[in-house]
Amino acid sequence: MQIVIIGSGNVAYHLAKAFTQNQIPLVQIFGRNENDLKKIAEELHIDYSTDILKEADLYIICVSDRSVEEVSALILKKDCLVVHTSGSLPKEILAGEYRKASFYPLQTFSKSKELEYEKIPFFIEAENENDKNILFELASKISQKVMESTHEKRKYIHLTAVFACNFVNHLFTRAKEISDSQDIPFDYFLPLIDETVQKIHEMDPKLAQTGPAVRNDVRILDLHKQLLKDESLEIYETINRSIKKMYEL
């Protein structure tokens, strides 16, 4: 199967790398940014182009959500499969007469970091069984976790990731704001944070909950509220309310 990757960002780079590392050849990496393309192409020994898109059986579009439609219209071939890698777009956004599918890797990619590709889950949606099988087989060569997913389901996958990652990172930011205000090195909290995350590898987070809210420790809750204001106070009250509701306190 002839595969082309379109894009030169983090997703394009990491997918291209995962494929080449697993002896899945790429006929081309195609995109607008010649500098970035060239770097990837040289590192991974792939042909690249900014203007002539090669013939292929499968095109994997790895560009930002807002560019997917436009980029997909560049593929004029009909007898091929085109996939995007977005968590939030339907496969129907792809603008061409080819077969359409979604090939969504659930991971934050950053160029500088080495990733364990086999742990990255892939969510797949296709128009027919055959295309689904092609994509399952492909994803299974680089990852141990491959699952079918409708567009509707992908919305919830993305939403779960927002809570578990984006929002968690914001709590770290607000936490650091508090420790910075008292000249306490935020580093000191890293072992505790690591432990918190390690725990949910082994048990249901609902059962792992600790802290003043789940103990309904009114003395501490009142004391903390006096130390907070503005957005941090709002977060404190909202999350405590949510904990109380969940544990019926």
Added chain:
Amino acid sequence: MQIVIIGSGNVAYHLAKAFTQNQIPLVQIFGRNENDLKKIAEELHIDYSTDILKEADLYIICVSDRSVEEVSALILKKDCLVVHTSGSLPKEILAGEYRKASFYPLQTFSKSKELEYEKIPFFIEAENENDKNILFELASKISQKVMESTHEKRKYIHLTAVFACNFVNHLFTRAKEISDSQDIPFDYFLPLIDETVQKIHEMDPKLAQTGPAVRNDVRILDLHKQLLKDESLEIYETINRSIKKMYEL
């Protein structure tokens, strides 16, 4: 120096273990729960008692916040140092005529887990330089991170930990609720969560923020709100508001 640990819970066990592993002898472990005491004492080869408190230079009280005062009143000796291990109580809660101090390990202890003690930060507050030095020296034998801390500062330390750990765990719980609702294994999100946490070991969480709110991606934000209700919707709105405020969006 003669040291006695009072308590038989997780903090008592882990402190006793860290001390004995670092060749710091304990003259006794004292508490109410004979079963738990006996287990710790046998594992670590320490004397234990539920009724006769031995003479010592330093008593380390490792009991729940609400029992610290009562337990501290059992120590009738005057020429000694008594410390509690609570993050939220002042050292003055200790009810005796001895010298008082606070010796606060910042960690969630659970009995079953092996801990890397040298990474656990200790926060110390004492009445005088001499006691402070004694406790610094002691903590430094088991941990690489020892810092002075007033009662006021400990409140903020605890509050930081609530945001960075307790609240983070609750977000994991709400995230799992979302993925469970769609039969998506929560395990699939663990690599992404690990990556999120790994990142803040290397960079300021404020700079690591990703997601629809910091991109001000109104399409996704509106879509997500339609998928949520009740407490999860409240959390979604509160945290997005906080992100927008922080990044001046």
